[in-house]
Every structure is written in structure tokens, then in C-alpha cells.
Amino acid sequence: MDIKWLEWAKQLQAIAQAGLTYSKDVYDVERFEMIREMSIEIMSQHTEVNQRLIRDLFANETGYATPKVDIRAVVFKDSKILLVKEKSDGAWALPGGWGDIGLSPSEVAVKEVKEEAGFVVRAVKLLGVLDKKCHPHPPSPYHIYKIFIQCEIVGGEATKGIETSEVEFFSEEELPRLSVERNTESQIKWAFKFLHNPHEPVYFD
Structure with missing residues (x-):
């Protein structure tokens, strides 16, 4: 698979979306609709959606x-990392999800841990802001930034959520x-660097 084609399709979609938003001429709108349809065809071919x-x-x-924003909480206990088993694919991921309107990134991280794993946590450190296209995730129709926030447990207990079937530390x-749509092995191992070295610099891209 040539991922470059998918990146071009995303750019075409962005151009079409902006054109449909700001164009007044009916012929320009028609052309941007055609561009969006082409991007949809390309994305369908490359993402199997x-x-x-x-x-x-x-x-x-x-x-x-x-870009859309995906927020992941990194929680350690006894030198192990908290993961939840996703019902959607039966694989494991850091608690997290899309950023919510009205909530800060740290508030989303805290909320997601409570909803998906049962623990009450507080956010303590930004670990990194990653561009999903720079990492070995499956192709996605969206351009996504992933924010990783380290949290520490202050209460609660392991409890599965609506979207999760198991909660464990590994x-x-x-x-x-792992649910590679959500996180990769290299990202989990990168997160462990902050356990071994609290002064590890914030990572980006």
C-alpha cells in the first residue's frame, strides 16, 4: 500500500471542505463536490471503509x-502500565478517546480513565503530542494528533466500562x-521511558 495516496486524499478532502464552506459561485461548489467525491473514492480503496x-x-x-485530537492516559502501578481491553476489536489500549468540547486535554484523560478503567486519577505530566501519520498505525480517513498524558491513581478500583471488557496492568x-488503531507497541515502550526516567523530555511528532 502506498500511504502517500492516502495523504493526498486527505489533502483533497481538506481543500474540498474549505471550498464548500467559503465558495459562493455555484460552479465552484460543484467542482469542490467533485473533488470531495474523488477523495472519498481514494480513501475507500486505501482504508477498506x-x-x-x-x-x-x-x-x-x-x-x-x-486535525482531530485523540487523548491517551498513561497510568503506572508497581512498574506496570494500565491497559483496557476494547470490546470493538478485542485488543488492548491505553484508556482514552476523542477530545471533548468544553474539556481540557487533562480533563479528558481523567474522564476516560474513570469511564474505561474505574480508577480516579489526576493528570501530572504531558508526555508527548504525536502525529498519527508518523507512526505505524493502520491508515485512517482523518489526520489525527495523539496527546499522551501521564496520570496517577488517587482512588477507585479496576472496573470495566461500556466500551471495555477487561482492565489490567502489564x-x-x-x-x-494491542489495538494498533489506538496505540502501537513502540508508543507503549516509549511511555515506559518516563517510568524509568521521570526527566525524559516531552516528545513531539
């Missing part, structure tokens, strides 16, 4: 196109099958 679903996703996107040497 059907065109109707991609079109429905983009139909809800208006205004100038910007050592660096015994990681389970």
Missing part, C-alpha cells in the same frame, strides 16, 4: 478542516495484543 460511511463522516464536517516485557 465503504464509500457511504466515509461520505457520511465527511458530510458532518464543515468549516476549515483541522509489564513492559509482557504486553498483550
Whole structure:
């Protein structure tokens, strides 16, 4: 798979979305609709997501196109990292999800840990801001920034959530099958660097 084609499709979608937002001329609108349809066809081919679903996703996107934000909480206990088993794919991930309107990144991290794992935590440190396209995730229709925030447990107990079926802590040497759409093995091992060296610099890109 040539991922460059997918990146071009995302750029075409962004151009089309901005054009449909700001254009007044009916012929320009028609041309931008054609560009969006081309991007949908390309994305469908490269992501194995059907065109109707991609079109429905983009139909809800208006205004100038910007990256989406995915926030992940990194929680350690007894030198192990907290992971939750996702019901959607049966694989494991750091608690987290899309950024919520009205909540700061740290508030989202705290909320997601409570909802997906049952623990009450407080956010203590920004570990990194990663561009998903720079890491070995499966292709995605969206351009996504991933924010990793270290949190510490202050209460609660392990409890599965609506979207999770299990909650466990894993050592660096015994990681389970990961939900690579959400996090990769290299990212989990990178997170462990902050356990071994609290002064590890914030990572970006």
C-alpha cells in the first residue's frame, strides 16, 4: 500500500471542505463536490471503509478542516502500565478517546480513565503530542494528533466500562495484543521511558 495516496486524499478532502464552506459561485461548489467525491473514492480503496460511511463522516464536517485530537492516559502501578481491553476489536489500549468540547486535554484523560478503567486519577505530566501519520498505525480517513498524558491513581478500583471488557496492568516485557488503531507497541515502550526516567523530555511528532 502506498500511504502517500492516502495523504493526498486527505489533502483533497481538506481543500474540498474549505471550498464548500467559503465558495459562493455555484460552479465552484460543484467542482469542490467533485473533488470531495474523488477523495472519498481514494480513501475507500486505501482504508477498506465503504464509500457511504466515509461520505457520511465527511458530510458532518464543515468549516476549515483541522486535525482531530485523540487523548491517551498513561497510568503506572508497581512498574506496570494500565491497559483496557476494547470490546470493538478485542485488543488492548491505553484508556482514552476523542477530545471533548468544553474539556481540557487533562480533563479528558481523567474522564476516560474513570469511564474505561474505574480508577480516579489526576493528570501530572504531558508526555508527548504525536502525529498519527508518523507512526505505524493502520491508515485512517482523518489526520489525527495523539496527546499522551501521564496520570496517577488517587482512588477507585479496576472496573470495566461500556466500551471495555477487561482492565489490567502489564509489564513492559509482557504486553498483550494491542489495538494498533489506538496505540502501537513502540508508543507503549516509549511511555515506559518516563517510568524509568521521570526527566525524559516531552516528545513531539
